[in-house]
Every structure is written in structure tokens, then in C-alpha cells.
Amino acid sequence: MNIERLKTAFANYKESSLFGRYIHLEHIEPLLKSLSDTIEVTVIGRSENNAPIYMTRLGNGKKKLLYWSQMHGNESTTTKAVFDFINTLIAADNEISSTVLENCSLYIIPILNPDGAKAYTRLNYNSVDLNRDAQDLTQKESVVLKKVIDELQPDFAFNLHGQRTIFSAGETNASAIVSFLSAAGDQERSISPSRKIAMEVIAEMNTILQQCIPDSVGRYDDGFNINCTGDTMEFRGIPTVLFEAGHYPTDYDREKTRALIYYSLISSALYLASNTVTGDQFEAYFTIPENEKCFYDIIIREVLLEGEIVDIGVQYEEKLIENEVKFIPKVAEIGNLEKKFGHREIFGKKRAIRYYNDVVEIVREVVLPKITLDFEIFSLELSKS
Template sequence: MRINLTLLTFLITGWILTAQDEFTSQLYQTFNDYKENSLQSRRIKYSQLQPLIERIKKNGLFKVTKVGESIEGRDLNLISLGTGSTDVFLWSQMHGDEPTATMAIFDIFNFIIADGFAKEKEEILSKLRLHFIPMLNPDGAEVFSRRNVLGIDINRDALRLQSPEGRTLKKVRDSLNPVFGFNLHDQSRYYNAEHTPKPATISYLAPAYNYEKEINEIRGNAMRVIAFMNNIIQKYAPGQVGRYNDTFEPRAFGDNLTKWGTGVILIESGGFAGDREKQEIRKLNYVSILSALYTIANESYREINLEEYEKIPRNDRKLFDLKIENVTYELLGKEYVLDLGINRNEIDLKGHTEFYYRSVLSDQGDLSTYYGYETFNAEGYKIIAPKKTSQAEFASNSNMATNLLKAGYGYLEMQRMPNSDMVNLPYHVVNQNYEVPEFKLQPGINPTFFLEKNGILTHAVINGFLLRLDKPLENQKFGNALIFK
């Protein structure tokens, strides 16, 4: 009896995809078993990776090779494993302040070393040779900076190759001539999936290799792998995937690697509500990268239609940390209804391991096409300017913070000023000579004011954080206030 070849191919492909679906579900469920617990925050340093790399060196599965040095002399290591015939190259933290995938790479190493998933690991490692540079810009990572010590963006150095980090990346790519390259980045948390209020938690791109954005087999295969990864992420962050702009950038590594013959898969880790340190996004990187390696190993990605890539929504940038809608603002005796868009910018503390917030009013007016991680409809509420008071007025009151805010005080005068730029109090601290600026809403100001309804102050906005005055402050999410001297 002859079996229809098309039907047989369909059945086999269906079986493979079902097996992969089970694999990815188990990856997600068991992530904590493999998570590298020494890496718990974004501001990781080169020194934190060295003991992990030393541990890997002792495992016979891995080969660790020094392939270059950063400008300040930190080693750039290539970590390789697998015995297959298809080379896959993954590099992370080309930008020093984009470490989410770096953490995920060490989770992947733990997955490889540990017990479990023997069949899937055998499939991957027998078909592929994997090569990782987990931190391409260690000097930038040291100060949590996008650029390297030379002050250039390594990802715009693919042609001139003035940075040693860029030269190393080019040298490794040329020596491996990998079929696929994973270019691992972070993007702003303010990107959203186009026409939706959902953050672009993960964004993908198969970079163009010319201005015409043509699709050859190399780029097309990268698109197919991305479509597969998108299908995975949709299960865990539905609607939170974007497609990065594919305008050809002739100086960029991703675009040039595609031109040089490597199918590039750009992954950009964006924002996720309640995940400022990107630990959930790290998990999504781990799951999607391992899933992609599995589909590359068994070549099931080849059955995916390119139209699936085009269905991924484009990236947009229309998110604020806090959006206040329809609030009434009085100016020169007249009332206006505005929307306010507030972003909570991070300012690094000394050592670049911690940060504080210095928020800014990013935009105002009609923001009906924008969204917020947090949105408050302030229809019927009126903006009230903050006042300054001295500590003596409230020092004897045990509910000092709440009473200060309910009385409309956003600034507290102190005789002895803390030696810092921020304070973990729900109001700003100022010295005795500080004059509170005349209140005027305009983009660029620090958003500190009150909301009034029916003659009562109901909410405080302190350094861009919205606080309800009828609820205990200790139960509300608040970052910090500022110190003005």
C-alpha cells in the first residue's frame, strides 16, 4: 500500500510540533530548577560571571576560549558545546545596560549541565554546535551604559570596526560562519505592541540586508524561527510580542551578518508589568531560545509559512509608567482638561548596582492614543499645587506622612539634610533656603502635585508615583522622593 508522501510529511510535522509544544511547556514549568540564582538583578557585572565561567570550564561538555579583550582589558570568552554540523552563534550585552538575555544564557548552561530533558538535549547537541559570547561589552556593563569605553555604540561599528569588541564579534562570526545568529538585546519598557495597551515584552526582527528589504533563504529561515518563537511566547505573555523596525541600517551588525550569510534572530527584551528587574522576561528568553534551538535542530521551522512572521504586530512606543486621564488643570483663571503621561526614569547610584527614580512629565494634552502600565481616570478631579512645610509642624504626630500629604504638603523642610539625592519617604525633602518653584504643568518637570475632588485632597502624585490618601501608605507601591538642596 502506497502512503501519500504529502500526508506522511504532514503527519510527521504534526507529531514534531506536538512534541515541541510539550517540551516548551515543561521548560516554562521547570525554569526555577535551572535558574542561575547568583544573577538576580539587571545591573550584573563582569566579575559576577567569572566564577560561573570557571565552573563551566570544568565540565567536559563545554569549551571556553578567550577570543578578545575589551578596551579596559576584560576577557571576551566564547563558550562552545555540541557535536553537530550546524553552527549557531549567540551573543548578548553588546549594549552594557541590556543584560536580560545574559542572565538567560547562564540559565541555559545550567539546563545543559543538569539532569532532565535528556532526549531534547541530545537532539540539540547532536545536531548543532552552539557558541555563546555572554557579555560582549563588559566595560559598559560595569557602569550600566549602552556604549563602550570609547563612547561608541558597538552595534553601529560593523563597518569601521574601531572597537575591539566589534572586531572580536566579526572575527568569531567569520571563523564560525554560523547558519543562525541570535543577537540578544533589551529595548525600552515604553514600547507596546502596535494599537494595543500591552507592552512589547519581547520583540523580534529578522534584519534586512539591503534597503529594499528583500527576503532571501537566509533571512526567510530566520523569519520562520521567529514565527515559531512568537507562537511560544504568546502562551505566556499573550499579545505582548512586537516586531522591531526592519529599516536597513548599513552600520549595524545584525544587518551585516545577514548580508554575510548568517540568518540573524534579533530578540529585544522590553517591559512587563511588575517586573522592573526583568526576571519574568529572563524566563521568557530562556524558554524561547531553547525552543528555537530545538526547532533548528529538527528543522521543523522549515514548515512554517512566512506569513506568520508578518502577522506579528509592529513595535510602537506609546506607553507611560503612569497615565492620568481627563484631569482638570487651572491656568490663568481658566480650566482645561488634560491627559498626563509620566515616566519613572532610573538614576544609577554609585557603583552602578542600584538606582533610584527621578520621574518626569513626558507629555500632556490629548494622549488618547497612548497607554499606561498604570492608568487613572481623573475625570472630575482637579490638580492642586504642592506646598512646603517645616518638620516641626508634624514631628509630634505618629501619622506624619499621611497628614502631611492630606494637608497638601509635597515638600518637607529639614535642618539636617540627608547626604543623598533621594529619600525613602512619600514627600520631597528640602533645606531651609529652598524655594519651591512656581507650579506649572509642562513636559520635563518632576511630577509632584495633588488631586482634589469635591474640595478634598484624595490623591498625591509624588515624584511620579500615585498615592491614595484614604489608604495606608505602607500598602501602596512607591519608589522614592527626591532631596532638593
């Protein structure tokens, strides 16, 4: 798939009503109502706080593809991309739509955790991480997803997430803008036939993304945890790709990352629709560097604090305040951060600082205008690490 064609498609079919980080049912229900005239939209269950969980169905092909987004309520980038993807598929004027829908049936749950999405939290209404509930099934949302999987028996699954700004693609100064994982199905992390299929699809997406974000695609850790949904899927032999929408430099609204997720959704669906994927091409998956935690949002380098030259790592904490996601800067580490990188870096030139006011003023110098930073609750615990 040519990257220029994907860029054109995204420009044509991007869902303009969805923007930024705070996406919940009130944003997508009007879209689903409109789509119901064209595609199948059903309520497949209710959340712990009785919010509807929707699923859309497109296509009539033999290959069954299952997608779910916002299992973690504050990971909304993939949900935006899902609606861009749907808009592309329902358009009758493009080769992408005809190829995918003739060969695949797509089942898409745009928000699995509507209560968490509304509260802008990773957890659900009962403060449970749904991605650690695949075995115990203590939550209604987990039961809903398992029922869909049991009844559908998908040929391929896409588990759509977002990740923090801390991740790098390897131990490098390259943000992991998009990361993928073929989850393990056992403690030995065996390379099973279903994992090979997922790995081959990931390798195809990586080939596409390298054309626009070279060296900024990461491979997420595949440590086994049977309580995780992807691990359970692989244990059952269902090829499953986990997406992690990460940080594109300066893009805290994750609109550029959204486009990259869209490219990945389109290219993977086309690949599955156009090929008998056997997993024979799985080895390219291992050329993708593993994610490392090498980034802070800001590093203030070489300042004098209490008689010692140190670096200060500042991390933003996202909080929903009056229906707006605000980024609260917090000092995360003080010391020698030579092996860490900042998405923004300030060189302090050994300037002496005096706790709160000085650090606030330094951070103010580099924040982006579009980021809402709440300095009134800037946490500054400046004890050395």
C-alpha cells in the same frame, strides 16, 4: 514544545545567583569559572578598557549557532536567560540537552560589552554604540565579534537585546513583552532566503510564547542600516534573529521576561536541532504585530493644570547610583494622551495640581514597592506639549 515542559525546565535550571537589572562581569565570572570544568570557556578578546570578553562552546553537532548578549551594557535580561539556557544544556538528565547538543555546536558570548555592563550604559567605554559599528569597526569589541563570525561562519545567529517600556505590540494596550526581528540586508528590505529562515524560527518562538503571553509579542522595525550588526549579518547571508526583552507588567526586574527569553532560546535551539529549516514557513512571521511606541510607565489622566484639563505621561529613567539601578520618574509629555497607555494609570478626576509636589505625591501613590524611585531628582518640566 509544550509550554508546561519549558516552565518546568526553567524552574529546574534557572541560575539563582543572577537577579535584577544590574549584571556585569563580577556576576558571571564565578559562573564561567565553574562551567569551565564542564564546557569550553575562552577569552576571545579584550574590551576598550581591557576587560575580558568570554565565549563558551557547547555541543558537537554540525549546525553552528552563535549567540551574543549585552552588546548594549544595560540590556541584561538576555544574559540572565543565557545562563539558564547553559544550565539546561549541560544537564545530562533532559531530552532538551541531548537533542540540541547532538545536532548543534553553540557558541555563546554572554557579555560582549563588559565596560558598558559595569557602567550600566548602552554604550561602551568610548561612548560608542557597538550596534552601529559593524562596518567601521572602530572599537575592540566590534573587531572581536567580527573575528568570531569570520572564523566560525555560523549557520545561525542570535543577537540578544532588551527594549524600553514604551513599546506595544501594535497600536494596542498590550506591552511588547518580547519582540523579534529578522533584519533587512538591503534598502529594499528584500525577503532573502536567509531572512526566510530567520523568520521561520521567529514564527516557531512566537507559537510557543502565544501560549503564555497572547498578543504581547512584537515585531521590531526592519528599517535597513548597514552599520547595525544584524543588518550586516543578513547582508552576508547569515540567518540572524534579534531578540528584544521587553516589559512584563509590574516586572521592572525583568524576571518574568527572563523566563520568556529562556523559553524562546530553548524552543529555537530545539527547532533548529530537530529540523532542516528552509524558510518555507516564513509567512507566519508577518502575523506578528509591529512594535509601536504607545506606553508610558505612568499616565495621570484628567488633571487640571494652569486652567486646562490634561494628561501627564511619566517615564522612568534608569540610572546606576551607588551600584544600584534606580528608576527616576520624569514627566515626558503633557496634553491629550487618549491614544497612549500607561503601565499604571491614575485618574485625577480633574484635580488641580501645582507642579512638583502634587505630581510627586500622585506618582508615589502607584509606584511598586520593589522599584527604587529617586524622587529627589524627579524632573518636572511641566510646560505643555
